[in-house]
Amino acid sequence: MMLHKLIFLLSILLCSCSLITACVPANRLAGMTAPPDSFSRLKVTYDEKIYDLSGEPIKFLIRNPDDNSGIVYFNMHDNENTSVSAVDSMLTRYTGKFIELQFKGNRWIGGWMNDKKHFWFDPNRIYSDFGIFKTLQSYNSFTPENKKQVRIFSEYILDSLLSDANMIVAVHNNMKGYSIEKYMPDSIFEESAAKIHYDRKNSPHDFFFVNDPTHFEYFKNLGYNAILQSQKPEDDGSLSVYCALKGIPYINVEAKEGHLEIQQKMLEDLQEILKNYRKRD
Numbered sequence: 001m002m003l004h005k006l007i008f009l010l011s012i013l014l015c016s017c018s019l020i021t022a023c024v025p026a027n028r029l030a031g032m033t034a035p036p037d038s039f040s041r042l043k044v045t046y047d048e049k050i051y052d053l054s055g056e057p058i059k060f061l062i063r064n065p066d067d068n069s070g071i072v073y074f075n076m077h078d079n080e081n082t083s084v085s086a087v088d089s090m091l092t093r094y095t096g097k098f099i100e101l102q103f104k105g106n107r108w109i110g111g112w113m114n115d116k117k118h119f120w121f122d123p124n125r126i127y128s129d130f131g132i133f134k135t136l137q138s139y140n141s142f143t144p145e146n147k148k149q150v151r152i153f154s155e156y157i158l159d160s161l162l163s164d165a166n167m168i169v170a171v172h173n174n175m176k177g178y179s180i181e182k183y184m185p186d187s188i189f190e191e192s193a194a195k196i197h198y199d200r201k202n203s204p205h206d207f208f209f210v211n212d213p214t215h216f217e218y219f220k221n222l223g224y225n226a227i228l229q230s231q232k233p234e235d236d237g238s239l240s241v242y243c244a245l246k247g248i249p250y251i252n253v254e255a256k257e258g259h260l261e262i263q264q265k266m267l268e269d270l271q272e273i274l275k276n277y278r279k280r281d
């Protein structure tokens with residue numbers, strides 16, 4: 001008798017639960033039961049392109065090759081790996097293409113002059129004729145033929161890989177030496193900066209380098225270190241100078257190697273700006 005009563009009471013209780021469940025709006029239920037972010041993860045696709053630079057294969061590993069958002073991230077120094085991890089962590093939540101140059105883990109890349117002799121250059125100094133000349137010379141590698149090959153290579157990057165960019169986000173890492181302090185008055189790159197915001201609470205190695213004053217103000221107001229490139233920067237062949245000359249929106253997200261969380265946060269806060277550059281369907 002007691003058992004029957006217990007079963008009866010239990011069945012009433014279960015029915016009430018299902019009634020309560022039925023009364024809760026479906027959307028609240030979904031919010032209550034679904035794990036966070038489970039619907040916002042984007043699938044990342046991969047492709048690679050191999051460029052034959054005078055007999056040396058230069059690899060471009062491309063995430064989301066068919067992405068048409070107009071946002072293109074570019075990592076061009078193969079020894080700067082924190083930035084690669086930082087961008088990868090963004091791509092599951094935000095649209096964008098990511099191009100990573102890979103060459104033996106080195107900052108510098110190159111090709112063969114002949115069977116025995118290699119030539120070298122910095123892939124972020126090749127976006128002007130003068131820059132190509134200077135970087136080849138600094139690696140003791142200048143010849144007219146090498147210059148021609150590097151020029152063709154840089155045109156491939158600009159005209160094929162970056163051609164559909166509404167905004168180029170360069171990602172770099174630095175170690176000792178290079179920092180925002182190099183752009184301060186009486187420092188080596190003073191002439192390249194129109195404005196600097198250096199908050200000493202931050203590491204001098206973590207900063208944004210931009211060519212648009214509104215972007216500079218945005219990062220400054222968030223408390224980041226930031227540099228606004230000068231109107232007439234020295235022609236060093238870098239992508240930032242090329243973009244300034246051509247009027248291409250460009251932001252460099254620079255952080256110390258190993259500062260993964262900081263660089264991720266920088267890229268996260270950058271998304272507010274990227275909203276204005278994403279192509280609409």
Ligand SMILES: [Zn+2]
Pocket residue numbers: 076077080171172173
């Ligand atoms: Zn770099």
